[in-house]
Amino acid sequence: MSFEGLSKESTDKRRTLLESIYLWEVVKGLAVTGRHLIHNIFHTGDMPTMQYPEEKRVYSERFRGRHRLMQREDGTPRCVACQMCSTYCPADCIHITAAESPDPAIEKYPAIFDIDLLRCVYCGLCEEACPCDAIRLDTGIYEIAADSREKFVVDKEFLLHNRTDGTR
């Protein structure tokens, strides 16, 4: 029997008598699965499964997790509301409203800085676009869950204090 689209070698390969009886092949298959079963019963620790909420995978330091806004020494955001990140963002998930800064040395600051985490593709282009190193994706947080879409839109205050260990 041959089928269109399959290569000639795969269809024309002649089976040996033992293979075409099929039963011996079934026994061989059972032996393979049986070996896995026995091995796993006595070596449960060898399985690659991770018991997720208790064990967590360690990611590389370069892993891009949830965003954070960097702070200056006085606690104000480093961001100068230049709109570079929101312009560059391929997912269009950053929404910034600029306001005039009270500090005479600084022109603007973000009055509103919202990120829609559901739209974000975690590409990291905002990090690269930022001239002030104000936005980073280095928190390592990947467990992002909420029970409504609105809760995924995070604001400036959230992003300024978005590190579980409390560092700036």
Next chain:
Amino acid sequence: MAIVLESLAKIVFMFLLIMGMVPALIWAERKGAAYIQDRTGPNRASIGGVRLAGLVHPIADVLKLVFKEDIAPTHRHRALYALAPWLVMTVAVSTYAVIPFGDYLTIAGKRIPLVVADLQVGLLYVLAVASLGTYGIVLAGWAANNKFTFLGGIRATAQMISYEINMGLAVMGLMLIFGSLRITDIVAGQGGMLFGWLPMWGVVLQPLGFVLFITSVYAETNRNPFDLPEGESEIVAGYHLEYSSLKFALFFMAEYCHMVVGAAMISALYFGGYQVPWLPRPMLEKHAGLLLLIVLVATIAASLLFAVLFMRRVARERGKFGDARDREPKLGAGFWFLVAAAAAGALALRPWEIGPAGAGVFASLFQVGAFVGKVVFFAWLFIWVRWTLPRFRYDQLMRLGWKVMLPLGLANLVVTALVLAAVGSGK
């Protein structure tokens, strides 16, 4: 009155045996599949921290299915749609009536045969009822009024017609040898020895018949590699696609009941049923004390081993989860120590001095245990095969049924008949 009570007790025992094996098999299926595929499998659901290696999951499954909304398609055939799952389930359970689970039990001088209905035409009953099960599947597929369920039902029909014949042909060889359609006769006939050392089991007398029979049983139970009516990669979920909630649970349970029945058929017809190899009934009764001692000592050894394994976990997993699950190793070790203590307590009753009446009961129970052990093994084989073999393609299924198994079955029958005529031992 006594006979009614007796039958009722046997029916209840059989029913509990099947219904008790179903959750155990679901557990074995999930956990076995996981271990075969190098996964951990179910291990989350717990009752007060005790997870029983995932055995709590079937309970959680049943609770979930009971409380789920029963969604039914609008264009169904109402009566048949409701009837189908019950038909499948009833048929799955009723095959059990004619399968002997033990020889006989003597209580207060009364001899009770351990089979619910000792029909003269037991084998025909099994074949007839087993094929009725397919009606449930066909009805389910047709009444749901869905193309995929319909295809599942059609496949079930074709598969039943092709494999029912092979099943009958395979069994006819046994009928010739044992000269009876009564399953108790067939099982009793397998108690002898061939050449003085080989158990005269059906599989020894009819090796080809056994292969044909087990293949047909796999096809009849719709288990892999013959689960084409379900065929989830081709026709979504096949015949039970439009069923939900408890109706789906019935189909699910019926599949496992069919497995238990298939395993019981294989062990009764081809593996001597309740017969213990090299230990016929008189031997069992004569050495009852010694055997009881061995059983008790083995129980103590096994439960102490389990207890030690749990104690190792106590030390290794102290405070691992930080919740009720941390109690589990201690509870497990305690349970197995209790079992060992109970068995040791039974030893103090001097079981090796068992009387003749007790020896009879022990021999009966030992044989029932042998039967249950065989059934458990063959039920496990169903699961093992499912997670080893891929599903047949439809044309392969038909070719195997009609062009390979049917001629082989006929040849097997003819050769058996000729040999019996030559030897002159046919009844």
